[in-house]
Each structure stands twice: as C-alpha cells, then as structure tokens.
Amino acid sequence: MQTFLILRRRAWESSEELDAAAALSTRVGDDEMPDQVRWIRSYVLSEEDGSLGTACIYQGVAEDAIMEHAQRAELPADEVIPIADTVIIRDDP
Numbered sequence: 001m002q003t004f005l006i007l008r009r010r011a012w013e014s015s016e017e018l019d020a021a022a023a024l025s026t027r028v029g030d031d032e033m034p035d036q037v038r039w040i041r042s043y044v045l046s047e048e049d050g051s052l053g054t055a056c057i058y059q060g061v062a063e064d065a066i067m068e069h070a071q072r073a074e075l076p077a078d079e080v081i082p083i084a085d086t087v088i089i090r091d092d093p
Contacts, residue, residue: 001038001059003083004066008076009045009053018044018052025073032072036065041092057083 012018022042029037038059045053060066063080070077 001061003040003086004058004060004063005079005081005083006056006058006066006070006077007053007079007081008056009078010047010049010051011054011076012052013050015052018054021073021075025069025075028069028073033065033069036061037069 012021025039029039040057040059042054042056045055047053058066058069060069063082066080067077069075
C-alpha cells in the first residue's frame, strides 16, 4: 500500500461533527474496504473561520481507493498527496 496525506479543509463546525465523521470513516474503512484503505492518523486543524479541518494519513492501494473511501464516508478530500518518504525526528506529542 502507498501512503497518502489527505487535506480536509473547513469540513466541520464542531468536534461532535468531527467525531461522527470519524466513526463513519472507520466503519467504511474497516467493514467495506479493509483490503483497499487503512486510516493511520489525523491531525485536527483549527481553521481561521473557527471551523475544523484535518490532515489525515492513510494508506491505500491507489489514490482512487482513497477517493472512493472519502466518497463512501461522505468526507471531503480537498487534496490527496502521495507521500514519498517519512523522516521522524521526534515522536508525535
């Protein structure tokens, strides 16, 4: 599987909306597409307008699978960027 960064900008008005989206995303990934996509982690973004966005790390068999997952889970996917490599200086806090 290839690793991707997915930007979801200004997608949610509250943490409750984000939690509901995360639950649906998990269900779709784990139950409907377990051999095609795998959610690794997300960073929640505080947008300038007060909404929430995310920068998500996923693994997928192809960019098309990442986009299909987003569509099935009713998630925006403003930008999908293939990750070339990972450099870790320190573990996430």
